[in-house]
Amino acid sequence: MNNEFEGAKVLITGGLGFIGSNLARRLAGLGADLTLVDSLIPDYGGNPFNIEGLRDRVQVNISDVRDTFSMQHLVRGKDYLFNLAGQTSHLDSMINPGPDLEINCRAQLSILEACRACNPGIKVIFASTRQIYGRPNYLPVTEAHPLNPVDVNGINKMAAEKYHLLYSDVYGIQATALRLTNTIGPRMRIKDARQTFVGLWVRQLLEGNPIQVWGGKQLRDFTDVEDAVDAFLLVAASASARGQVYNLGGSEVVELAELARRMVEINGGGEYQVCDFPADRRAIDIGDYYADFSKIRSELGWTPKRSLAETIGTVLEYYRQRIAHYL
Numbered sequence: 116m117n118n119e120f121e122g123a124k125v126l127i128t129g130g131l132g133f134i135g136s137n138l139a140r141r142l143a144g145l146g147a148d149l150t151l152v153d154s155l156i157p158d159y160g161g162n163p164f165n166i167e168g169l170r171d172r173v174q175v176n177i178s179d180v181r182d183t184f185s186m187q188h189l190v191r192g193k194d195y196l197f198n199l200a201g202q203t204s205h206l207d208s209m210i211n212p213g214p215d216l217e218i219n220c221r222a223q224l225s226i227l228e229a230c231r232a233c234n235p236g237i238k239v240i241f242a243s244t245r246q247i248y249g250r251p252n253y254l255p256v257t258e259a260h261p262l263n264p265v266d267v268n269g270i271n272k273m274a275a276e277k278y279h280l281l282y283s284d285v286y287g288i289q290a291t292a293l294r295l296t297n298t299i300g301p302r303m304r305i306k307d308a309r310q311t312f313v314g315l316w317v318r319q320l321l322e323g324n325p326i327q328v329w330g331g332k333q334l335r336d337f338t339d340v341e342d343a344v345d346a347f348l349l350v351a352a353s354a355s356a357r358g359q360v361y362n363l364g365g366s367e368v369v370e371l372a373e374l375a376r377r378m379v380e381i382n383g384g385g386e387y388q389v390c391d392f393p394a395d396r397r398a399i400d401i402g403d404y405y406a407d408f409s410k411i412r413s414e415l416g417w418t419p420k421r422s423l424a425e426t427i428g429t430v431l432e433y434y435r436q437r438i439a440h441y442l
Contacts, residue, residue, distance in 0.1 A: 300340030336365035
C-alpha cells in the first residue's frame with residue numbers, strides 16, 4: 116500500500132473533519148501529496164485543530180463543495196478523491212432540509228460533474244452511511260438489504276451514493292461507496308450530537324455530567340476511525356472495488372446502555388441515565404442496527420482490528436488532554 120500512495124495526488128473533501136483528518140494523517144505518513152477541502156461551516160465537523168502537527172504537510176483549501184468552479188479546479192490532476200464532505204445531523208435535516216439537500220445531494224452531483232469534465236480518470240471513494248437502510252428488516256444488515264431511509268439526511272445520502280455508482284457505470288469514473296456505521300475516535304465532534312451521539316457522551320462524561328441515554332436497549336456496532344481509514348485505503352488501492360458498495364462494521368455489538376456503562380467504567384467514574392426518547396428523535400430512530408461486513412472481508416481482507424474498549428480508552432484520553440479545542 117505504501118507504493119500505491121507514495122507521491123499520489125489526493126484530494127479529501129471534509130478534510131478538516133473527523134474521518135477526513137484521520138485519513139489525511141495516515142496518507143501523509145504514506146507519502147501522499149495532500150489537498151484538504153473544508154467549508155468550516157460552524158455546525159459541521161471541520162476543525163482546524165484536527166490537523167495540528169500536520170499543517171506543513173498538507174495544502175488546505177477553505178471552500179464549499181457547493182462551489183462548482185472551485186471543485187472543477189480542485190479535482191484537476193488528482194489521482195484520488197476521498198469524498199467525505201457532508202451534513203451529518205439527522206435531526207437538522209428534518210428541521211431544515213434545504214442545506215442537507217444542497218450539501219448531501221446536489222453538491223455531490225456537482226462534484227461528479229467536475230470529475231467528468233476535468234478528470235474522468237480520478238478514483239473516487241464516497242463515504243456513504245448505514246442510515247440509508249432505515250429500520251432493518253433483518254440483522255445483521257447486508258448490502259442487499261432494501262434501502263428505506265427514515266429521514267431527509269438518509270434520502271439525500273442514498274441519492275448521492277446512487278450518483279457515484281451511476282457515474283462509475285456510465286462515465287467510467289472509478290467510484291466505490293463505503294456504508295459507514297457509527298464511526299468513533301479522536302477528532303470527532305463532541306460539542307453536540309450532530310456527528311455522533313457518542314461524541315456528546317464523551318463531553319458529558321469529561322465535564323462531570325451524566326450521560327443521557329435515550330432508550331438504551333438499541334443494539335449498535337461501532338467502527339474505530341483507524342479501522343475505517345484502513346477500509347478507505349484498501350478500497351482506493353483495489354481495482355476490483357470499482358462500482359461496489361461495502362458495509363463497514365465493528366468488533367462487537369452492544370446495547371447503548373451497556374456502552375454508556377463501559378464508558379463510565381473506562382473513564383474511572385461518572386454516571387449515566389436512561390431516558391425516554393424526545394418525540395422528534397423517536398420518529399427517526401432506526402432501532403437495532405449492526406452490519407454484516409463479510410463482503411469487504413472476503414473481497415478485500417478488511418476486518419475491525421480495534422476492540423470497543425480500546426477505542427473508548429483512546430477517545431477519552433485524547434479529549435481529556437484536548438477538550439478545550441473541541442467545545
